[in-house]
Amino acid sequence: MRGTLSPFRVGMLVFGGLLGLTALEIMAATALPRPLPALAVLAVAKAALILWFYMHLRQLWHEEEP
């Protein structure tokens, strides 16, 4: 993904993903009788997106510019 897309575009796609996951959270909270497991998975997915793409977690192993 990083090799073919500009960092600005990756940032935009991640933002879109975060909005989509937030929409799924709302849907899960309204549609499911016990939404806790689904909400936990969605929250972890959102956090993972931010950690990996916005916080550049892999810099801990590979030195790189954002």
Add this chain to the structure above:
Amino acid sequence: MSAVPETHAIAAPLRIPRFGLWLFILSESMIFAALLSARFVLQGTYRPAELNQTLGLAITLILLTSSFTANRAEIAIAHGKTAMFLRNLLATILLGILFLIGVVALEWPEAMHFAPPSSGFGTVFFSLTGVHAFHVLTGVLVLIAVYWLGRRGAFGPGRMWGVEGAVKYWHFVDVAWCFIYPTLYLVR
């Protein structure tokens, strides 16, 4: 004066600061983990019906957008685009302030009526949002300092640790909210 040659200090400048920042973020996340677990221990999945869902979603979207602009600011300065960097950093700061207004000036007075801090849910709600809002406040202050320095040309490609550190902290604040929002507003 230092025994470490200056060239050596420049050769691997960011590995240790980055590791230190990640350790700091990890230690900070323990505070949120404790408060989040306290919510379920004390209140289970109980959620007052009066919680303002629209406002909760609005401040969530504001914080997510601020992470997007912070990311753009970081990339911009890495590519030497100072004007774009400053524009996006300013947007991040303003969104951070907007988030604070949403929580402290709008959400808290409302929540006082149906979940005062002396109640079970109120304790959880005000502890979580209060600690988080304090982190947002400190993040905004750090971003203002970075903006001030950025206007004076302190950052550019290869000399942007100040930006990177501040933006990483800002994203951490967003990560924390990714868990706080469903924990307070959505579980039932």
